[in-house]
Amino acid sequence: MQRLRRAMNDVSKALVTRRKATLILASTAALAPIARVSFAAENSPLDFTILATSDLHGHVAAYDYYRDVPDPAVGLARVATLIARARSASKNLLLVDNGDLIQGNPLADLAAADSGPHAVIEILNQLGYDAGTVGNHEFNYGLPILDRAVRNARFPLTVANLARPDGSPLLPRRLLLDRTLTDRSGQARKVKIGVLGLCPPQILAWDKSNLDGKLLAEDMVETATREAARLKRDGADLVVALAHTGIDARPHVRGAENVGWHLAHLSDIDAIVTGHAHRVFPGPGFAGLPEADLAAGTIAGKPVVMPGFYGSHLGVLQLVLQADDSGRLRVTSGRAEARPIASADVTADPAVEAAIAPMHARTLAYVRRPVGRTTAPIHSFFAMVRDDPSVAMVQAVQLSAARARLAGTDAQALPLLSAAAPFRAGSGSPDAYVDIAAGPLAIKNVADLYLYPNTLTVVAVDGRGLRAWLEMAAGAFATLTAGEVQPLLAAQFASFNFDAIAGIDYTIDVTKPARYDRDGALIQPDSQRISALTYEGRPVRDDDRFAVVTNNYRAGGGGHFPGLDGSNILLAAPDPMQTLIAAWLTERGTIDPAALHPPGRWRLARSDVRASFRSSPRGATVIDDPRIRFEGPAADGYANFTLDLGAA
Incomplete structure (x- = not known):
């Protein structure tokens, strides 16, 4: 009897062992396609959009204060409508400003004279800007007013090539923004976005009375080369240059004012916002520019945008990122466009109009x-x-x-x-x-x-x-x-x-x-x-x-x-x-x-x-x-x- 029980136990153990082995094999077979799906998901392309304004010069309302008439071709209030549309189309967005923001019209003059929150900066806060830089006209009122505007901003500002006499940066030289984005397979991905700002070094001459002995300025291309490489070493998956500079293909001279074309040739920069020149890129005004593809909005293969001035356009940079063999995300392609606000289907954003209404009324009373x-x-x-x-x-x-x-x-x-x-x-x-x-x-x-x-x-x-x-x-x-x-x-x-x-x-x-x-x-x-x-x-x-x-x-x-x-x-x-x-x-x-x-x-x-x-x-x-x-x-x-x- 005992011999029979031992025999039955041996049979039972064998069946259990076989069942376990069968389950392990089955589980492995079931997991194999899941592993393949996971690997494919990790390498699914990720679409990323950068929205950019530049050279707003205080133009929030769609209004020309000099002629004292509404102007549908200007104003951040109308740009805000295009921003909202872009956000409804994609959540993988970064919204940036490229400088020359706080000076340029009577509303900006009044905002500079105020002691409270800066009216123009407050609108950018409301719209949820992610980053910004300074242009040359930010210094027209002097450093104290610029410092106040920076303190009012609920988004970081950066400029890489400006420093105080002791060598300390005027603003952070670079930003490394951590974002969770969604790739085409629906998977959440951690992405590090490097941002650096650049400003024409000519500000030391143009605003000598405000800046003499208070600021130092470096060449933009030299600075960008160094700081973009630093961002990549620090783990940036992509680097965006907010470059308050025009586009000029002439040979680079140290200290040059318009270097956007040369920045596009730097290997560690993936996308560029330009400005300063009050022009539109891509656009017919740049026909014949060497290495420019106006249909794709690229220079030397890099997406570049210059979104007009006074809020005439919203700059849009569209990038595709994908993991390389090492698993690190890289920009694999990109294109750019400047979307005009002067269109019958673009109206002013009511929330922005309401927010600027008190300052707009003050400005009208002032200019009249x-x-x-x-x-x-x-x-x-x-x-x-x-x-x-x-x-x-x-x-x-x-x-x-x-x-x-x-x-x-x-x-x-x-x-x-x-x-x-x-x-x-x-x-x-x-x-x-x-x-x-x-x-x-x-x-x-x-x-x-x-x-x-x-x-x-x-x-x-x-x-x-x-x-x-x-x-x-x-x-x-x-x-x-x-x-x-x-x-x-x-x-x-x-x-x-x-x-x-x-x-x-x-x-x-x-x-x-x-x-x-x-x-x-x-x-x-x-x-x-x-x-x-x-x-x-x-x-x-x-x-x-x-x-x-x-x-x-x-x-x-x-x-x-x-x-x-x-x-x-x-x-x-x-x-x-x-x-x-x-x-x-x-x-x-x-x-x-x-x-x-x-x-x-x-x-x-x-x-x-x-x-x-x-x-x-x-x-x-x-x-x-x-x-x-x-x-x-x-x-x-x-x-x-x-x-x-x-x-x-």
């Missing part, structure tokens, strides 16, 4: 405050082709303010000249012109005449330096020859660099090539466009000495003008030009623009040339120069004009 009257219209429709009253008024204000401040100084004995440029002369929009009707003048008109918060500055120059200043400004014109009608204005020359200097007479000959390029490099040493240069009727000699009133931007080297580098400043006044203009108008009450022109005029030399130029269609109604002829509307909202240089 009267400061004087004008007996005649003031406009800048033809400021790039002839001496212009809108520029002459600024010149007159500068002369008046400088004389008072130089009284009793050694510089009082120097001949005093006044340099000013047309800030609103059609850049980016056919509405971007000064256009003030006869009648009351308000603060909005002052801001229209003088767009930037520059301060009054006086520099010393000799006759040779004065001529170089004028030659640099004359680069605004193309080189024309006799024959068929040709475009008068040089491409990509900013109107704010076309200085006209009052107090002297001179002629510009556009049949001769420009002596300097846009960066102030001497390219035609044998060419001189400036002729008949006289002061009080006598020719200006090389050793003559003058005091020239200008602004802190130009005096500190802004615009790359030869001889202007901050070393020859006679007076650096703290007075903002807008404040001086408003006070000047208030003191005079009623003005006649034609009677305010300071002595001295510039003119284009007579030649057998007919030139074409573009301006606002409104210019056709105010032509008072027999040399100018309206030729009809252009397809993009501008109007075409011709100028007969052979006419008297």
Whole structure:
């Protein structure tokens, strides 16, 4: 009996062992496809989108405070609608701002003057921005106001190439953001996103009065090379450069201002947001750019975006990430686009409108405050082709303010000249012109005449330096020859660099090539466009000495003008030009623009040339120069004009 039980137990144990073995084999067989599915899931592509704004310049509401009218082509309130749509399409998003955020319109000026939370920053907080950087105009109000804006931000800001004199960074040099994203298989993935910011080192010259001795700046490309590599070593799966810089394919020079093209060639950077130049990439304006694919929005294979200005576009960078053989995520492809807000199906976000409404109302009350009257219209429709009253008024204000401040100084004995440029002369929009009707003048008109918060500055120059200043400004014109009608204005020359200097007479000959390029490099040493240069009727000699009133931007080297580098400043006044203009108008009450022109005029030399130029269609109604002829509307909202240089 016991022998039988032992035999039965042995059989039972054998059956159990066999059953266990069968279960193990079955489990292994069942798990095999699961393991394969898991491996495939780990290597499933991950789609990631970066949304970007740049050069908002305080434009939150869809409103033009200078013309005092709604403007559907501007405003973060309308961009917010595109942001919401992108978020509804994908949760794998990063929202960033690329700088030039807190300066640029009357609302921004009021926000800077407030002591509480910064109104523009508060809107970005509300929209849930993830990161940002600073642009050159962030420094226009000085470091204390920038520091306050940074403290108000509930998102991190970074800039890699700016530091304080002791070497400590102005802001974090780089960010490493941890995010949980979802790949195409639905699996959650941990992703490390590296972000670095870059700002033009020229800020040290452009805002010398605010930054001298307070900041150091490095070359953007050198800095990006170092910091992007550091982010990859720290584990970043991808690196995004928030680069407040334009796109220029010319060979890189250390300290260059526009380096977006060169950043695209850095191996450790995967995607780039550019700006600063107030242009749109990808877009037809960049046709012919080397190594650019405008259909895909790439440069050298890297996705790059420049989302216009004032909120005209939302930049969108779309990346695909996938694990490599080591299991680390890599960017395998990418594309970019700039989505315009000027579309019938894009309306302002109600929540943003409601949030900015109190500040918008304050701004309207401010810009509508009267400061004087004008007996005649003031406009800048033809400021790039002839001496212009809108520029002459600024010149007159500068002369008046400088004389008072130089009284009793050694510089009082120097001949005093006044340099000013047309800030609103059609850049980016056919509405971007000064256009003030006869009648009351308000603060909005002052801001229209003088767009930037520059301060009054006086520099010393000799006759040779004065001529170089004028030659640099004359680069605004193309080189024309006799024959068929040709475009008068040089491409990509900013109107704010076309200085006209009052107090002297001179002629510009556009049949001769420009002596300097846009960066102030001497390219035609044998060419001189400036002729008949006289002061009080006598020719200006090389050793003559003058005091020239200008602004802190130009005096500190802004615009790359030869001889202007901050070393020859006679007076650096703290007075903002807008404040001086408003006070000047208030003191005079009623003005006649034609009677305010300071002595001295510039003119284009007579030649057998007919030139074409573009301006606002409104210019056709105010032509008072027999040399100018309206030729009809252009397809993009501008109007075409011709100028007969052979006419008297």
